[in-house]
Amino acid sequence: MKKKYKWGILAPGKMSAKFTRALELLDNVELYAVGSRDLQRAKEFAEEFGFQKAYGSYEELAADNEVDIIYIASPHSFHYEHTMLCLRNNKAVLCEKAFALNSREAEEMIKEATAKKVFLMEALWPPFQPIYLKTKEILTGGAPGKLLHLDARFAFQAPFIPADRKYNLSLGGGSLLDIGIYSVIDALYFMGVPSDVTAKAQFTETGSEVSISIIFSYKDGRMATLYSSFRTAAGIGCDLLCENGNLYFTRERDMSQRLTVAMNGAEKQEYSLLPDGMGYQFEAMEVMKCLDEGKIQSEIVPLSFTRDLMKTLDRIRAAAGIVYPGRD
Ligand SMILES: NC(=O)c1ccc[n+]([C@@H]2O[C@H](COP(=O)([O-])OP(=O)(O)OC[C@H]3O[C@@H](n4cnc5c(N)ncnc54)[C@H](OP(=O)(O)O)[C@@H]3O)[C@@H](O)[C@H]2O)c1
Numbered sequence: 001m002k003k004k005y006k007w008g009i010l011a012p013g014k015m016s017a018k019f020t021r022a023l024e025l026l027d028n029v030e031l032y033a034v035g036s037r038d039l040q041r042a043k044e045f046a047e048e049f050g051f052q053k054a055y056g057s058y059e060e061l062a063a064d065n066e067v068d069i070i071y072i073a074s075p076h077s078f079h080y081e082h083t084m085l086c087l088r089n090n091k092a093v094l095c096e097k098a099f100a101l102n103s104r105e106a107e108e109m110i111k112e113a114t115a116k117k118v119f120l121m122e123a124l125w126p127p128f129q130p131i132y133l134k135t136k137e138i139l140t141g142g143a144p145g146k147l148l149h150l151d152a153r154f155a156f157q158a159p160f161i162p163a164d165r166k167y168n169l170s171l172g173g174g175s176l177l178d179i180g181i182y183s184v185i186d187a188l189y190f191m192g193v194p195s196d197v198t199a200k201a202q203f204t205e206t207g208s209e210v211s212i213s214i215i216f217s218y219k220d221g222r223m224a225t226l227y228s229s230f231r232t233a234a235g236i237g238c239d240l241l242c243e244n245g246n247l248y249f250t251r252e253r254d255m256s257q258r259l260t261v262a263m264n265g266a267e268k269q270e271y272s273l274l275p276d277g278m279g280y281q282f283e284a285m286e287v288m289k290c291l292d293e294g295k296i297q298s299e300i301v302p303l304s305f306t307r308d309l310m311k312t313l314d315r316i317r318a319a320a321g322i323v324y325p326g327r328d
Pocket of ligand 1: 123171178
């Protein structure tokens, strides 16, 4: 019989609600505990989704011996502190993106998990999605030929509210770590780590970056152009321009996905999908599968990918002048 895992939710905000709806789809999940900075909020979330326990602090959640896995969805600037708390309590961790504010913090988190032999994974949505997998399958199948250029964007209009985590530097504000990270993931996943990174950003009066344009170049002449913004409604998409044709994928805010394959001289092929649970259940399934197999990291989102991602984000921030005071 499949082992059931007791999940704990750390920081019951908007993302935790979406993730819990995905957990509800899985039969080897026990909705066990919620930890909030505020006991009343923890109780309300626990009641809404049917968790057994509610704690008024993250420390109590991490200390509960019954908890197997903790999902961390606090603002990015707390991922380091909260992941370390959970790892030190020997809890398997699935931590939201951005994994940390910089790669130094990420290295310490990885070091702690490795030393304690505890499972750790960044909660990256794209590598599990059918459209992403289909794109990879088509590219590796060879028909498109060499991928020459990737152009990716993630932008929506968000009102300027200085205290909001999108704009508040102390909460890791800025479009790059919040949404631009997905375009960076597209480039790393399909093209690898660039040899050169240039970037320019626009800033708000809180000092947070609101729009950024990035160019990656590779030793063999390939390039990627990436853009994220809270100012424009450019949407979410990635164009993969290849020798023999192009692949275009997009997604909507509800996580519905569409892939168009346009090979030179051939009819266009379209794939579209809206996964149940907005596709978040695949990450949870991967964590539990790894634990079933006694693994301390995932082969789909290995810690080496997270390390490359964090180092690349550091390079982009250095090029664009994005600084988190006291955290670089
Ligand atoms: N994978 C995805 O598709 C996706 C989508 C959206 C967001 N995310 C990630 O999920 C994380 C949370 O995003 P969200 O949109 O859920 O944010 P949110 O609604 O603001 O929730 C964040 C939660 O963190 C807790 N928190 C702890 N310290 C805080 C502080 N100083 N200020 C504000 N909140 C604090 C709060 O819960 P308590 O006070 O109750 O403990 C709050 O509810 C971010 O890292 C974001 O990048 C991922």
